[in-house]
Amino acid sequence: MIEILNDAELARARDAGALVGDILQALKKRAVVGVNLLDLDRWTKQLIEDAGAVSCYVDYAPSFGRGPFGHYVCTAVNDAVLHGMPHDYALADGDLLTLDLAVTLRGISADAAISFIVGTARDPRDEAMIDTTERALAAAIAAARPGARIGDISDAIGTVLSAAGYPINLEFGGHGIGSTMHQDPHVANDGRPGRGYKLRPGLLLALEPWIMADTDELVTDADGWTLRSATGCRTAHTEHTIAITADGAEILTLPRN
Numbered sequence: 053m054i055e056i057l058n059d060a061e062l063a064r065a066r067d068a069g070a071l072v073g074d075i076l077q078a079l080k081k082r083a084v085v086g087v088n089l090l091d092l093d094r095w096t097k098q099l100i101e102d103a104g105a106v107s108c109y110v111d112y113a114p115s116f117g118r119g120p121f122g123h124y125v126c127t128a129v130n131d132a133v134l135h136g137m138p139h140d141y142a143l144a145d146g147d148l149l150t151l152d153l154a155v156t157l158r159g160i161s162a163d164a165a166i167s168f169i170v171g172t173a174r175d176p177r178d179e180a181m182i183d184t185t186e187r188a189l190a191a192a193i194a195a196a197r198p199g200a201r202i203g204d205i206s207d208a209i210g211t212v213l214s215a216a217g218y219p220i221n222l223e224f225g226g227h228g229i230g231s232t233m234h235q236d237p238h239v240a241n242d243g244r245p246g247r248g249y250k251l252r253p254g255l256l257l258a259l260e261p262w263i264m265a266d267t268d269e270l271v272t273d274a275d276g277w278t279l280r281s282a283t284g285c286r287t288a289h290t291e292h293t294i295a296i297t298a299d300g301a302e303i304l305t306l307p308r309n
């Protein structure tokens with residue numbers, strides 16, 4: 053199903069998106085050396101509840117995960133990249149942390165992810181990898197104009213990632229979003245321009261370039277959820293929810309401060 057939001061729904065989507073952006077920034081500030089991933093999860097639960105929103109993750113039980121996720125934020129450290137399940141781990145100096153958050157506020161969902169270095173960056177390749185996902189996301193957003201097609205977005209992402217020399221995994225990518233977190237259309241992180249669904253005002257998309265330094269192969273952690281690089285290499289992931297408008301893409305998940 054592909055949802056097209058009306059103006060009233062779009063206004064709610066802006067509120068949901070800003071909340072996601074705000075919570076991610078608050079978590080980033082708190083994610084210092086020594087902080088436990090379970091504390092980040094607990095703070096996320098509190099921030100979601102304080103805003104009157106609902107977690108998209110806590111009851112999430114798709115075919116690829118083991119039962120309900122049971123947590124409020126994805127915390128992927130170093131070689132973990134997607135669906136990182138919070139666990140008893142204290143952040144160390146130089147960790148590469150990805151936080152991925154989705155909430156529903158007054159019936160509309162928003163989804164975003166940020167990657168950053170905890171404490172002191174130890175390897176310039178980490179920052180280059182994060183920067184590459186951010187540049188790929190910016191290219192994707194620039195390509196997301198009304199009348200363009202999903203393949204144009206995929207091509208924009210894939211072009212940036214490939215030019216930077218990273219292998220691209222096509223198993224997990226971006227997605228439509230609206231009254232639920234994951235909807236059609238799927239937005240692969242590489243593809244052919246001019247192909248796929250034609251973008252229309254009112255369409256919400258979560259765009260999410262992610263990469264692993266030296267592989268396109270994932271392995272599933274013993275927790276049944278966390279996806280890690282098969283080689284143990286580091287990873288990065290950046291995501292925004294956008295709305296297609298008559299003027300182009302509007303980023304919904306920017307923090308308000």
Ligand code: MG
Nearest residue numbers: 163258260291
């Ligand atoms: Mg997403």
